Amino acid sequence: MTEEDNDLGSKPDTPCWEWRGATDGRGYGKRWVGGKSPVKVTRLLWEQVNGPIPAGMVVMHRCDNTLCVRLDHLRLGTRSDNSRDMVLKGRQRKTYTKADACRHGHAYPDNAYYDSKGWAHCRVCDAARHRAARAAR
């Protein structure tokens, strides 16, 4: 575990600053620079303050708000970081066998079982659900 990893789940406790300009239709703020293809606002902003972003790195939102342009809510990560981030935060509804944790962060494959379609399910979460269902009766 690095410090980066620990950072993944923690949300900033300051309010977001939402971008009010153009977006790319997928919830990301965009700006057109010199007639070229649009650039993510967060990327522009980051580079203004911190200098060029290294190849292969992307600007990620610690706050999960893709329209947020507040610098202290942003951090640099790799693309694979980003998808792991999404799994951890539960943005992906189904977790396919390749995932390394359920959406509550229980590590796969240790806690996983697989159904006939190859979807991974979390034993820990299932057990918790069953307990809750029994308790409700």
Ligand SMILES: [Zn+2]
């Ligand atoms: Zn934010």
Ligand SMILES: [Zn+2]
């Ligand atoms: Zn789980």
